[in-house]
Amino acid sequence: MSGQTIFITGASAGFGAACARIFAQPGNRLILTARRIDPLLALQKDLAGTADIHIIPLDVRDREAVKGAVDALPPAFREIDVLINNAGLALGLEPAHQVNLDDWDTMVDTNIKGVMYCTRLILPGMVARNRGHIVNISSTASSWPYPGGNVYGGTKAFVTQFSRNLRCDLLGTKVRVTCIQPGMAETEFSKVRFKGDDAKAAQVYDGVEALTAADIAETVQWAVNRPPHVNINTLEVMSIDQAWAPFAIHREGP
Numbered sequence: 001m002s003g004q005t006i007f008i009t010g011a012s013a014g015f016g017a018a019c020a021r022i023f024a025q026p027g028n029r030l031i032l033t034a035r036r037i038d039p040l041l042a043l044q045k046d047l048a049g050t051a052d053i054h055i056i057p058l059d060v061r062d063r064e065a066v067k068g069a070v071d072a073l074p075p076a077f078r079e080i081d082v083l084i085n086n087a088g089l090a091l092g093l094e095p096a097h098q099v100n101l102d103d104w105d106t107m108v109d110t111n112i113k114g115v116m117y118c119t120r121l122i123l124p125g126m127v128a129r130n131r132g133h134i135v136n137i138s139s140t141a142s143s144w145p146y147p148g149g150n151v152y153g154g155t156k157a158f159v160t161q162f163s164r165n166l167r168c169d170l171l172g173t174k175v176r177v178t179c180i181q182p183g184m185a186e187t188e189f190s191k192v193r194f195k196g197d198d199a200k201a202a203q204v205y206d207g208v209e210a211l212t213a214a215d216i217a218e219t220v221q222w223a224v225n226r227p228p229h230v231n232i233n234t235l236e237v238m239s240i241d242q243a244w245a246p247f248a249i250h251r252e253g254p
Contacts, residue, residue, distance in 0.1 A: 002027035010087030012039035014187035018217035024050035033058040060114030070121045085115045086137045090193045093148035104151045111155035133176040140183040176231045178223045183238035185211035207251030
């Protein structure tokens with residue numbers, strides 16, 4: 001896949017950065033966004049000489065900022081072929097009656113509103129050109145509950161159902177929609193969830209061969225690279241060490 005313009009949210013780390021690396025091919029144009037500018041600059045430098053790269057410091061929770069970023073794209077980057085709605089996070093693992101309401105607000109604003117804003121502001125161009133692909137990063141938590149998953153799982157259920165409804169809205173066009181549902185993956189996810197507590201985050205992956213960010217990026221690339229008449233609706237991806245029951249995880253060790 002080359003000659004494509006790909007807009008990736010949450011590209012500073014994890015799945016987003018891995019997607020940037022896998023789509024960084026000659027002829028491609030990457031629009032990489034994240035709240036943190038320094039990791040974007042480092043990624044841009046690391047990928048120099050591959051794709052053309054445009055970076056934007058962007059908080060997808062801010063509707064006007066998303067609109068401004070899309071409106072201000074340089075001419076060579078304006079016709080977006082692929083939108084990867086990756087920006088998202090989980091905060092805390094407390095039960096619903098003890099949770100910090102600010103954490104719930106942040107998850108709703110990022111995981112739901114960020115996907116809505118980016119999709120609504122980029123989708124009209126795809127429809128007008130009658131081509132394009134929206135890839136939404138959901139989670140196995142959208143289907144399978146676990147203690148403390150409460151609003152995080154709810155926001156990802158929104159992403160999954162939103163993706164399905166987009167497919168219905170876009171019938172009759174050549175615009176595709178794919179929802180990727182990763183299971184346990186060893187990225188900065190748990191570090192963010194536990195607000196920088198590295199030791200607590202490491203325990204999540206102790207004795208587990210979890211998915212990697214590259215695994216999910218390869219899955220996204222595969223879905224995007226199907227023939228234009230093929231739409232991959234939903235893909236649920238888990239490590240071999242994970243199953244559906246809450247915390248049903250196989251761990252090596254004594």
